[in-house]
Amino acid sequence: MPNVLRADGITVKFGGVTAVNNVSLSLGSGEILGLIGPNGAGKTTLFNAVTGFAPVHSGRITLLDKDITALPAFKRTRLGFGRTFQTERPFEELTVLENVLIAAFLTAGRRSEAERLAMNVLEQVGLADRAHQPALDLNLARRRRLELAKALAVRPKVIFLDEIMAGLNPPALREMIAFVRTLSTQGLAVLMVEHIMEAIIELSDHVIVLASGEKIAEGTPQQVTSDERVIEAYLGTD
Amino acid sequence: MTKHFLGLGVLLAVGIVYPAIFPNYLTIAISVLLFAGWATSWDLLGGWNGQVSLGHASFVGLGAYFVAIGQSRFGLAPWWTMAMAAAFAAALGYFWGWLTFSLRGPYFSLSTIAVAEILRLVAINEEWLTGGATGVFIATLPEPFGIDLFSRVAQFYMALAFAAVVVATVIVISRARFGYQLRAVREDEDSAMAAGIDPTTTKLKAFMLSAALTSIGGGIYGIVLAFIEPHVIFALLLSVQIALTAIIGGRGTIWGPAVGALVLIGAGEMFRTTFAEANMLIYGILILVVVLFVPRGIVGELARRRIRRLYAKRAQG
Ligand SMILES: Nc1ncnc2c1ncn2[C@@H]1O[C@H](COP(=O)(O)OP(=O)(O)OP(=O)(O)O)[C@@H](O)[C@H]1O
Ligand SMILES: [Mg+2]
Numbered sequence: 001m002p003n004v005l006r007a008d009g010i011t012v013k014f015g016g017v018t019a020v021n022n023v024s025l026s027l028g029s030g031e032i033l034g035l036i037g038p039n040g041a042g043k044t045t046l047f048n049a050v051t052g053f054a055p056v057h058s059g060r061i062t063l064l065d066k067d068i069t070a071l072p073a074f075k076r077t078r079l080g081f082g083r084t085f086q087t088e089r090p091f092e093e094l095t096v097l098e099n100v101l102i103a104a105f106l107t108a109g110r111r112s113e114a115e116r117l118a119m120n121v122l123e124q125v126g127l128a129d130r131a132h133q134p135a136l137d138l139n140l141a142r143r144r145r146l147e148l149a150k151a152l153a154v155r156p157k158v159i160f161l162d163e164i165m166a167g168l169n170p171p172a173l174r175e176m177i178a179f180v181r182t183l184s185t186q187g188l189a190v191l192m193v194e195h196i197m198e199a200i201i202e203l204s205d206h207v208i209v210l211a212s213g214e215k216i217a218e219g220t221p222q223q224v225t226s227d228e229r230v231i232e233a234y235l236g237t238d
Numbered sequence: 239m240t241k242h243f244l245g246l247g248v249l250l251a252v253g254i255v256y257p258a259i260f261p262n263y264l265t266i267a268i269s270v271l272l273f274a275g276w277a278t279s280w281d282l283l284g285g286w287n288g289q290v291s292l293g294h295a296s297f298v299g300l301g302a303y304f305v306a307i308g309q310s311r312f313g314l315a316p317w318w319t320m321a322m323a324a325a326f327a328a329a330l331g332y333f334w335g336w337l338t339f340s341l342r343g344p345y346f347s348l349s350t351i352a353v354a355e356i357l358r359l360v361a362i363n364e365e366w367l368t369g370g371a372t373g374v375f376i377a378t379l380p381e382p383f384g385i386d387l388f389s390r391v392a393q394f395y396m397a398l399a400f401a402a403v404v405v406a407t408v409i410v411i412s413r414a415r416f417g418y419q420l421r422a423v424r425e426d427e428d429s430a431m432a433a434g435i436d437p438t439t440t441k442l443k444a445f446m447l448s449a450a451l452t453s454i455g456g457g458i459y460g461i462v463l464a465f466i467e468p469h470v471i472f473a474l475l476l477s478v479q480i481a482l483t484a485i486i487g488g489r490g491t492i493w494g495p496a497v498g499a500l501v502l503i504g505a506g507e508m509f510r511t512t513f514a515e516a517n518m519l520i521y522g523i524l525i526l527v528v529v530l531f532v533p534r535g536i537v538g539e540l541a542r543r544r545i546r547r548l549y550a551k552r553a554q555g
Contacts, residue, residue, distance in 0.1 A: 053428060077434035091425035102422045105415040106434040114415070134545060154434055
């Protein structure tokens with residue numbers, strides 16, 4: 001499978017602390033890459049580094065063979081990245097529709113066109129009936145779906161999902177898993193951080209395990225879940 | 239949007255007949271209109287984009303000085319000098335934004351105070367051009383189509399046109415892509431970047447547009463005053479008044495700043511006759527009331543309540 005996204009030897013430092021140390025990953029279209037690891041392992045930081053929200057100390061990131069390492073986050077979005085934030089970050093003063101509209105305006109020039117795209121995405125994530133509600137008023141499950149809708153509305157080639165399943169009740173979780181599956185069948189490359197192993201095992205083509213900023217294992221879900229270092233890393237922190 | 243344009247149309251119609259009905263209340267109406275236009279321009283940056291400026295007197299002053307100096311020294315008609323002032327104000331906004339937009343929150347606001355201070359000092363020191371501390375005087379003005387620009391009626395209509403154009407601009411922007419970019423950056427810069435928006439460029443554009451529009455009103459103000467003194471026009475008080483007008487009326491709302499102008503200028507005028515420093519007192523009291531009871535401003539609070547009611551109803555039915 002041709003690579004859509006490649007990250008080679010990514011290192012992120014905050015002051016003297018190395019949050020991510022020499023981690024590489026690659027991802028093809030329609031592929032789902034799961035990123036797991038104990039709390040504080042550096043998963044979100046790796047996401048941020050690849051999407052341009054954290055400074056990369058060393059390493060190289062390419063999107064469709066174009067070097068994007070030096071580009072600011074908004075330019076990476078324009079080239080095909082969509083992302084959610086682990087703690088949802090809606091534009092609180094605006095309505096649900098307006099939130100998604102802002103992202104839709106990236107590819108849609110006219111308002112009518114942007115509105116159509118935004119409504120379309122809201123229908124996909126099941127928020128169409130909330131379109132005119134202030135984003136501030138949504139409950140957790142709906143805030144997650146809004147976060148997802150915003151990421152999708154930029155029409156990304158690669159989508160970064162940071163723990164969008166955390167805290168969902170079982171039916172909502174099943175829905176979300178099915179939804180991520182449809183995204184990949186539509187050809188989107190998916191990179192997801194998740195603590196819920198059910199989702200990781202069911203969805204991931206490939207899994208990378210981080211602990212203390214290092215990649216300690218990778219492979220199929222079955223390979224990594226039976227890996228001793230992985231079990232140790234998880235038990236070690238509990 | 240059509241609703242807002244309809245409202246604007248009605249107000250324009252009222253404005254057009256106003257001088258015939260209240261010929262003795264033109265000066266205060268001009269004040270209200272100029273402040274409505276300035277505060278609405280300010281709000282593009284301060285309300286819609288969340289970057290509070292305490293230096294908008296700079297752009298008022300630029301407009302006034304360009305018109306006055308252009309007329310008195312170079313014989314340039316106000317419409318040319320207003321266009322030049324707008325371009326210069328936009329350039330200054332760009333430069334100042336480029337210099338300071340990396341400063342977050344209150345530090346940007348504080349830095350804007352310096353702009354008017356610098357301009358005031360330039361105006362005082364460059365006497366050859368600006369007349370120094372004494373100021374400039376507009377002795378003659380062209381008479382387009384035989385209209386006497388020194389007459390209060392003509393000035394009223396200029397102020398009316400200015401306020402209407404600015405409000406119309408905001409109505410259009412509020413629905414457009416740019417308007418959403420402004421709000422996205424105000425709400426959350428990271429989230430805006432995740433939507434492909436460049437926060438710095440967005441803020442620069444907002445600053446440039448806000449400054450340019452303000453300076454056009456400043457040009458009209460120059461004609462109204464006919465005599466421009468640096469310490470009056472580049473005053474922190476004027477900058478603060480413009481900001482407060484928008485904040486009290488409702489930041490980031492289409493009509494808030496205009497309502498603020500009506501309330502502040504109206505109230506200030508009513509009390510001025512009985513108590514000379516009443517303006518300052520009124521501002522003080524209004525700031526307190528707004529901060530304590532209506533933090534979103536008058537129109538902001540009304541809009542909020544309307545949405546709440548709508549949802550309460552929908553939740554029941
Ligand atoms: N902006 C920052 N400044 C300093 N340190 C940071 C910053 N962001 C993250 N860190 C540190 O980097 C390490 C990795 O954090 P990160 O949020 O990436 O972990 P994570 O794997 O996403 O954890 P979780 O599962 O809890 O979300 C932590 O020790 C964290 O304190
Ligand atoms: Mg995290």
